[in-house]
Amino acid sequence: MLKVDSIQKTYRSRRNSVRVLKDVSLKVLPGEVVALLGRNGSGKTTTIRTICGLVLPDAGTVSINGFKLGQTEYMAQMGALIDTNRGLYPRLTPFENLRYTCIVRGIPGKVATDRAKYLLDLLGLWEKRGVPTQTLSKGMVSKMAFALAVAHDPPFVLLDEPTLGLDIDAAEVLEEQILEMAKSSKGILLTTHQMEVAARLSTRVAILADGVIAVDKPKKELLERFTVQSYRITFTEPVELSDLPPNSVLDESRTVLEVTLDHSDQIYELMDRLRPRPIKSIEKQEVDLAEIFRAYSPRKELQHAKAN
Numbered sequence: 001m002l003k004v005d006s007i008q009k010t011y012r013s014r015r016n017s018v019r020v021l022k023d024v025s026l027k028v029l030p031g032e033v034v035a036l037l038g039r040n041g042s043g044k045t046t047t048i049r050t051i052c053g054l055v056l057p058d059a060g061t062v063s064i065n066g067f068k069l070g071q072t073e074y075m076a077q078m079g080a081l082i083d084t085n086r087g088l089y090p091r092l093t094p095f096e097n098l099r100y101t102c103i104v105r106g107i108p109g110k111v112a113t114d115r116a117k118y119l120l121d122l123l124g125l126w127e128k129r130g131v132p133t134q135t136l137s138k139g140m141v142s143k144m145a146f147a148l149a150v151a152h153d154p155p156f157v158l159l160d161e162p163t164l165g166l167d168i169d170a171a172e173v174l175e176e177q178i179l180e181m182a183k184s185s186k187g188i189l190l191t192t193h194q195m196e197v198a199a200r201l202s203t204r205v206a207i208l209a210d211g212v213i214a215v216d217k218p219k220k221e222l223l224e225r226f227t228v229q230s231y232r233i234t235f236t237e238p239v240e241l242s243d244l245p246p247n248s249v250l251d252e253s254r255t256v257l258e259v260t261l262d263h264s265d266q267i268y269e270l271m272d273r274l275r276p277r278p279i280k281s282i283e284k285q286e287v288d289l290a291e292i293f294r295a296y297s298p299r300k301e302l303q304h305a306k307a308n
Helices: 044-051 072-076 094-104 109-122 138-149 168-183 195-201 219-227 266-274 289-296 300-307
Strands: 002-012 017-028 033-038 059-064 078-081 156-160 187-191 204-209 212-218 230-235 248-250 256-260 279-284
Touching: 002 044, 017 033, 017 044, 017 059, 017 187, 017 212, 033 044, 033 168, 033 195, 033 289, 044 156, 044 187, 072 078, 078 138, 094 109, 094 138, 138 156, 138 168, 168 187, 168 195, 187 195, 195 289, 204 219, 204 289, 212 219, 219 289, 230 266, 266 279
Parallel strands: 033 187, 033 204, 078 156, 156 187
Antiparallel strands: 002 017, 002 059, 204 212, 230 256, 230 279, 248 256
């Protein structure tokens, strides 16, 4: 299990200081894919770099399977993709890059060779095994970065924007492997600005806002919470509604009413208010992860406007 416990971080200079992480706590269990989402400036990058050991927190702790950040065993528990070029030697071949990484991670030579062959074949890079890595396409480099992150078969993997900029085929290959890793009980912390990727892959969603975790819940629970409150009511003919319910909008044709309720039981009260108008259908509105993200992580300019 990855456990981030109350980490804090303030960046200081001679002129000022910026408190980036106020109190961030997070867990990733084996078999989970946790999507860590946040706007620019939310503290997401600092959280990621802290977990990877690139930034030391001012307070709080980070541990994986009981090993704390700073212990030698800690890094052996983790694989990280935080930069597609990090760890890649451009003049070495993909096979040489992978075999070398495995050996550095303590894997014996024969096993390292087999592991490199396995990953190259798995990710569709076998035909490129003998060419310099610097000649690979961007998509192939991203696959290689992913392969390096999981070369030593760690129980926990951190993936920072793993599919950003990839074509459909390359992205599908990586997404399939991420899901397979989760099935094999690996814990995965995924960061992305692509809400559709987070929706497809994650089992749980944590949203960072202004240096704290604004929400941390199973993805299914979040989607259900928002879905049951939003409805689209269609009428068979235009209607007049002089007394609209709160948080509702009647479209220009006056045949579709969209309404957000505080709880699902209010739909029955609403039906009583709308009688005897001719109702054609009532649909629960499906929401996506982007809407939930916006709800828990408003833009800073909107926060300032509300404060003033």
